[in-house]
Amino acid sequence: SIYSNTSTGGSFVTPSLLTGSLISPVAPLLAAPNSFTLANGEQTVRSCATGMFDSLNPTQEVLVLGSGVVDHDSDTGTQNDGVISFYRRTAANTYVYQNSVLAINVNPPGMRDTLWGDALATVDVDAAGAQELFVGAPNDSSAGSNAGAVYGYGVTTVSSNFILTDLGSYYYGGSDLANNGAGSGIAAANIWGHSDTKQDLIVGA
Numbered sequence: 001s002i003y004s005n006t007s008t009g010g011s012f013v014t015p016s017l018l019t020g021s022l023i024s025p026v027a028p029l030l031a032a033p034n035s036f037t038l039a040n041g042e043q044t045v046r047s048c049a050t051g052m053f054d055s056l057n058p059t060q061e062v063l064v065l066g067s068g069v070v071d072h073d074s075d076t077g078t079q080n081d082g083v084i085s086f087y088r089r090t091a092a093n094t095y096v097y098q099n100s101v102l103a104i105n106v107n108p109p110g111m112r113d114t115l116w117g118d119a120l121a122t123v124d125v126d127a128a129g130a131q132e133l134f135v136g137a138p139n140d141s142s143a144g145s146n147a148g149a150v151y152g153y154g155v156t157t158v159s160s161n162f163i164l165t166d167l168g169s170y171y172y173g174g175s176d177l178a179n180n181g182a183g184s185g186i187a188a189a190n191i192w193g194h195s196d197t198k199q200d201l202i203v204g205a
Contacts (some may be wrong), residue, residue, distance in 0.1 A: 001017060001021065001022075002017070002018050002021035002022075002023070003016060003017055003020065004016050004018050014069050018093075018151065021094070021095075023045075023063070023065070023099065024044060024045065025045065025065055025083075025085040025097065026038065026044050028085065028100065029044060029070070029083065029100065030061070030083070034083075034100050035070060036070070036083075038070070039071065042069055042071060042138075043067050043070070044065075044067050044070060045065045045066070045067055045147045046066065046117070046118050047065070047067065047119050047120045047136075047205040048063065048066070049063075049064045049120035049121055050062065050063055050066050050117055051064065051122035051131040051133065052135075053130075053155035053156075053157070053162060054160075054162075055156075056157065060089060061088040062086055062088055062089065062098075062162070063086070063088075063089065063095050064085070064086055064087075064122075064133065065084065065085045065087070066082070066084040066085075066117030066120045066192065067084075067117050067118065068082040068114065068115025068117045068118035068137065068138070068139070068198040069118075070117075073101050073106060076136075080115050080139060081103045081104060081111070081112050081113060081116065082102075082111065082114065082115060082116030082117035082118070082123070082137065083101065083102050083103065084100065084101050084104035084117045084120065084135065085098075085099070085100040086099055086161075087100075088176070088179050098160065099162060101148075101164055102136075102165075103116035103117065106151075106153070106164050106169075108142070108151070111137065111140075113139060114137040114138075114139045114140040114149075115137055115138050115139040115140075116135060116136075116140070117135055117136075117137075118137070118183070118184065118189070119135070119138070119150075119183055119184060119186045119204070120134070120135060120136070121130065121133075121134045121186035121188050121201070122134075122188065123152075123199050123201055124198070124199055125152070125167075125169075125198070125199070126198070127197050127198045127199075130154075132152055132154055132167060133152075133153045133154075133155050133164065134145065134151070134154065134169075134186050134188075134201065135150065135151050135153065135183075136149075136184060136185070136186050136203075136204075137149050137150070137151065137183050138181040138182065138183045138184040138205075139181070140172075140182075140183070142170075142172070143173065143177045144172070144176070144177030144178040144179075145178050145179060146173075146176055146178065146179045146181065147172050147173035147177045147180050147182060148173040148180050148182030148183045148184065148205060149170055149171065149172050149173065149182055150171040150182060150183040150201075150203050151166070151167060151169070151170055152167040152168075152169030153166060153167055154167055158181065160181070171183075171203050173205050180205045181205055182203055182204075182205040183204075185203070185204025185205060186201070186202065186203055186204065188201055188202065188203040189202070
């Protein structure tokens with residue numbers, strides 16, 4: 001749901017829901033080429049972020065919706081593989097679905113049953129102007145049982161679709177590396193006010 005904020009001058013006004021701004025990726029996920037079979041209990045949106053990723057349209061805002069509670073492999077275990085979906089903002093201030101990226105199709109491989117996509121944040125890591133996307137996977141066991149992880153990706157476009165490129169930036173769950181759920185939340189801000197203007201990464205566990 002997208003709400004309009006009209007607060008000004010220190011006066012808080014409760015934001016109002018914008019007409020036509022209830023967005024769900026259910027229909028695109030069911031349709032080809034995604035062709036999901038959504039089962040009872042799966043959830044298509046558990047996180048969201050915005051960014052500007054398209055070098056050919058650098059001022060266009062892109063909405064990213066993520067969820068780790070979506071299954072798209074053939075196992076019979078938990079349905080927590082994960083998916084993120086991209087929506088382009090139009091001149092009419094609506095969002096139009098572009099494409100989805102499945103956890104099992106990204107690097108590093110083996111992203112199954114990890115809740116990949118349960119948290120999202122856009123970060124300008126190198127202060128170069130282009131934003132990167134960081135994706136939380138709080139059930140990831142790469143470094144320890146359910147230690148959790150956050151993975152960093154560069155975002156590029158191919159035929160208008162958004163493609164993730166592994167940055168090799170991984171953040172795991174604490175020194176004991178077990179049952180920490182790192183990546184349950186992610187945020188970005190220049191916390192320390194560094195003169196280099198680079199954003200810092202905040203990882204919830």
